[in-house]
Amino acid sequence: MCQQSVGLIARALEEQGIATVCVVMNRDIVENVKPPRALFVRFPYGAPLGPADDGVTQMAVIRAALDLLVSATQPGIIVVSDIEWSE
């Protein structure tokens, strides 16, 4: 349900002119709620950026999300990340 809430917050920010990108772990929910830009990561709930204390993976996810923030041209886009859980 966190995934839905984060999408709703992103929509509210975007409606007031703030560009948003969400990192999400459930594609079904996000396809329904439609935040403006979402990076789908195959990580468990509670770990949107990868394993704890794995700064390399966390930064890779952040950079991928920021790339999407800059490059997206279509509202509602969901990009599937190929970054893998490294544990």
Next chain:
Amino acid sequence: MQNTRLEAAQARIREGWYPGFVWVANESAPWAPLTKPLSETTVALVSTCGLYRSDVHVPFAAWQDLGDPSFRVIRDDTPPERLRIAHAHYDHHHVATDHEFAFPVIHFHQLVKDGVVGRGYPWLFSFMGYLPEPRQLVTETAPEVARILREDGVDAAFLTPC
């Protein structure tokens, strides 16, 4: 249109937590493209992982059936030991071990230092994402955060759920 996985999850949530639960379905998404290079952009961090400051905040009402649509504002230099999680619906292991999950402050400071991002907004906006009836989030609290960010010159937001 919901698929069978969402329908099953909806049924579980109705049975276990809130009988009136329905997934929100939108036909389209709003759109505010970045109007400047990322290297000149002020980025705010927003999370629904339920973090709050134990010394100044009332915790989120994490066990309430209808959730808690309020938000907490946390300065980005708050010592990690003053942060707690009030969220009853996910495994806290990762966030409790490493708050960078919810609010990747150190990583964003590095990105600013490297010239990738223009500026990190120094206030973190924290929600508790268990909200089976999100009307107040949509009509009141999320738009209030948007107004604060807009009035403070924030261009973009990076959001993480848990």
